[in-house]
Amino acid sequence: MVGAGGLALGGCGTLAAGVTGAPVAPGTVTFWDLFGGGDGVRMAQMLQTFEKDHPEIGLQHVTLTWGNPYYTKVSLSTIGDQPPDVGVSHASRLSPFVDGGLLQELTPDALAKHGLTPDKFDQKALQACTLNGKLYAVPLDTHPFVLFYNTDICKKAGLLDASGNLRSMDGPTAFVDALTAAQKQGGAQWGGVCAVNNDTSSNWRIFQSLYAQLGGQTLADSGKKVVLDDAKAIQVLNYLRDLSVTKKLMPTDVDYPGAIALFASGKAGFYLQGEWEISTFQTAKMPFSMTLFPNVFGGDKYAVQADSHTLIIPARGNDPARTERALTFIRSILDQSLTWAQGGHVPAWRPVAESDAYKKLKPQSNYAAAAPAAVIDPPAWYSGSGSNFEIVTGSAIATVRAGQDSPDTAVKAMRSGLQTYADTAPPV
């Protein structure tokens, strides 16, 4: 659909470029992203501002399907020498790109010319963009797994403090108690909801948040070793199974849109997902707020699953003019980090992240503390956001949350699934 649209817009130019191997639109910035929903709308706004501020450059923008399909297309286009000038990549997906030689290194000099110095970025996010001591991407945000709550239900359940914020619910029992209260006193059909079916990433996110709080690791040695800690994984899986199967506080059979619908229609007190769904619930005009995913197992050390959207320049020969254009574009996007932050993401651009305007942005700034506690998927050629790694682990986790398999079986499935990839010689 997108391809057809692009072809229609590009017309003969695209066809000619395809035949001769020339850039599709010389002199303009081509930008590919994977943003749907509210993110897509906000990115479109930001792109409009860029076009208004830089009419001399011009822009061609394509949005592709999130996850593996997007990364496959970016890789293939770069191999085919027709990459976009700027692309979006999750920080967790950078390592295979870099190992495959698909990204242009961003030198400090080139960045400094556009005012993009290291001190202006969130250090954790910037670190995630640095591989083998070189910078390959510019971080745009950190997007943690967070807790959404229905303020009406939580108020009825007595879970809010005097100022209307959610009381702390750290520790394994406090979270269960809160979900129970939302269901019993709050009168919700479900205490909480988090997608189970046909959505391996959500399963991985909720598992990883708890598993990382226990200090668990999954892969080592760039993915060549599986270091899953069976005892910790089983502890987390038992906890998750209790929530859905045993205590029936969360549904065992709901998919991504279904989970959104349950929360948006007031049938669930809590919703667990990345912060990007904020726009959906704002549009639904429902009473809700957001906060940090609870610290269930971490004790005094908080951890939560997260990732970062970063901007990359896929490699295409040595063309200083293209780099200039791309960096101008990247700077313009970073300058609009406040618009981006409205979509829920914690900005990586410190001039915005530390501004009063962002701190006043509620409920978005409630969970800004997640950025320094972010745990990003382990580096491996098969790992990262929406990757095979998440599919293998998330599928097994889903069987436990749906009550189909025991935690023991699921851990074995994760281990053997990951081992197959660990044993395969990396294709990049």
Added chain:
Amino acid sequence: MTNPTITGAGTVRAPATGAPAEQRVRHEDRTAWGFLAPFLVLYLLFVIGPTVYAFILSLFNGSLVRPGLGSWAGLGNYAEALSSPDFWSSLWHTIYFTILTTPPLVALAFVLALLADRVAHGRWFFRFAFFVPYVLPSAVMALIWIWIYTPAIGLAESWLGAIGITSPNWLGDPNWAMISIAISTVWWTLGFNFVLYLAGLQDIPRELYEAASIDGAGPWQQIRRITIPMLGRTTTLVAVLQVIASLKIFDQIYIMTSGGPNFSTIPALEYIYDQSFTNMRIGYGSAVSMLLFVVILAVSFVWLGTVRRQERGV
């Protein structure tokens, strides 16, 4: 099975043999090749060529992100595929889907065509109604059914609930997911077979039915003794096309479950796609697609052979 038209053409040409006629035949030959050329060129370029290239690729450890064929693997990729449980389970899913979809798609198409053919008024409506889903792109059809199957708020659950049946977790239960996809596929592609059967029904001479009813044959006997045998060739065609189409399953599954839950619906084609393009192991992916090619070829031959023999028996 003897084909009267071919024998007919042969006898017509026989008396015309002679020196000038032979020249004409050679000339006709050249004309035929001329007409076939555009097709043959495209076929060589886009079917035979890539197939040969894929076979060569399958013998190397190629990677999408590295130039060239990669290191020599010999039959290593084939050995890896044949010893990989993931390959075998994906192959089984493809075959399971074929088993689930082919019988209903043939039988239901026949029954519905028969009924639509017998309706006295508004026949056009039934023809239209059964064929219309086939026109939908796979993505649209998949989205419609995802919503129908959605737990808690989906149409299937609410309608079955209304008549007191607890609906299964359609796309979320590994035991049900493939069946759910098969049901939606039957609804979607039935129209094609339905039209083929309708055309077949039009070809049966009315006199046969008249004669049969004069002889006292009831409607059921007429269907069994006239309609089904007379539609034999249509059934062969429908069945063969259906088996091949079902073995090529990819789109619906990719959109509806992406091979899940817990890999229970991942078909062979998605396994190939994942290996070649997501994992970038183009050599291994080519080896698997060669294996699938052999399987489809074998199944088609065996199936065609069996159906042909049965037909001869009738």
